[in-house]
Amino acid sequence: MAPTETPPAKPGRRARLRLLSAGYRDLLAVPGVGRMLVASLVSKLPLAMITLSLLLYLGPRYSYATGGLAMSCMAVGQGLSAPVRGRLMDRYPYRPILVGCLVLYLVALGALTAVASARGPAPLVLVLAAVSGVTSPPVGIIMRTLWRVLVGERQLVTAMALDAATSDVVHITSPALAAWLCLSLSGEVAFSVYGALTVVAVLLVLSLPNAPLPTRRAGSGHWAGPLRSAALRRLLVTHAAFSGMITAIDVVISLLNVEQGTTGYIGIQIGALSVGSIVGSLALGAFPGLLARGPKLSALIGVFAAGVVLLAATSQLSPLAMTLACPLTGLAYGSTFGALFTAGGDLAPEGNAAETQAWMGSLTQAGAAIGAWAAAEAGGLTALYVIPVIAVLSAVLTWNIRGPRSDRDLPAPTTTT
Incomplete structure (x- = not known):
């Protein structure tokens, strides 16, 4: 009598869980990834919390309209200056740029807190809010670029998915944390915490394994x-x-x-x-x-x-x-x-x-x-x-947008005589 073949057993529950977590275990095994994730979370918290804190801190001292305007000034300053900071990092080492922005940001944030605490001129508060946005350390820009350098193409999607999950964690927790710091403690304590968190995020990025950003080659620049x-x-x-x-x-x-x-x-x-x-x-x-x-x-x-x-x-x-x-x-x-x-x-x-x-x-x-x-x-x-x-x-x-990157749609380089 011919032996009957036994069908392969289905993977157990633990085996399925190991399969699901394999990508994350491989990712976390890459040197520097753990610090990247902590830096990602720590850098996003103050950015998400500081806008609400501006409203809660400045509202009782000036008006809630002034607080809302300060939020806008900070966001506009940060948004308009980000491409400039990005272009600088494409041309020069990112570490000095990151440290320089951090120093200026802490000075601007400290001045903003001091002026608001003393109920100084509202226009000065708005200017300092804008300067805080302009000098905000570009930790997020650096990390989104470093993910590709540190983990490579194979694990990039998993890394970006995990980074996106940290954004949602921040989105859930930041309003309650900001309100508690401002209302239960004080606005001065809240802004001190945001400054400290930013310092920690910058130090974590600076401590990452040596992974320089891709730099622009001589003659490859274009005004756009x-x-x-x-x-x-x-x-x-x-x-x-x-x-x-x-x-x-x-x-x-x-x-x-x-x-x-x-x-x-x-x-x-x-x-x-x-x-x-x-x-x-x-x-x-x-x-x-x-x-x-x-x-x-x-x-x-x-x-x-x-x-x-x-x-x-x-x-x-x-x-x-x-x-x-x-x-x-x-x-x-x-x-x-x-x-x-x-x-x-x-x-x-x-x-x-x-x-x-x-x-x-x-x-x-x-x-x-x-x-x-x-x-x-x-x-x-x-x-x-x-x-x-x-x-x-x-x-x-976006239907026909493909990766990896291609320069087929770029204008031909011009030559000079």
């Missing part, structure tokens, strides 16, 4: 920098639009709950969006092959559009139904941002890696500002109906 790439310009437009849509959803959730008299759900629903984003980022980071460039980016934006449609439908049912839909709506948040930043690095022309990431950071802020304004103007339901349309257009815009 990375913006001379047509494919990258399309990606930047999509990136700004996505940032605007994400912020618009937060505004829409607030408006709808105010209209329905269910304001207690606002924080819960916005937090649920971030929880969904964390889950989506970590899941796709465990399977980096699913986050390939090109059409997969469009597919992620399509998943986001479907989530917004679900949110719009449940908003007409009950606050509870809308709350349950929020994690599904947020599922593609972090993974899409990770894919956008990764594609930006792929498309960055040679010698423009840092400036490209700086432009993406600036457009994140610009898109968020426009999205918040547009959602407030359009109203809750109208915005929810428009966002999926913009998302589909964004998916079409």
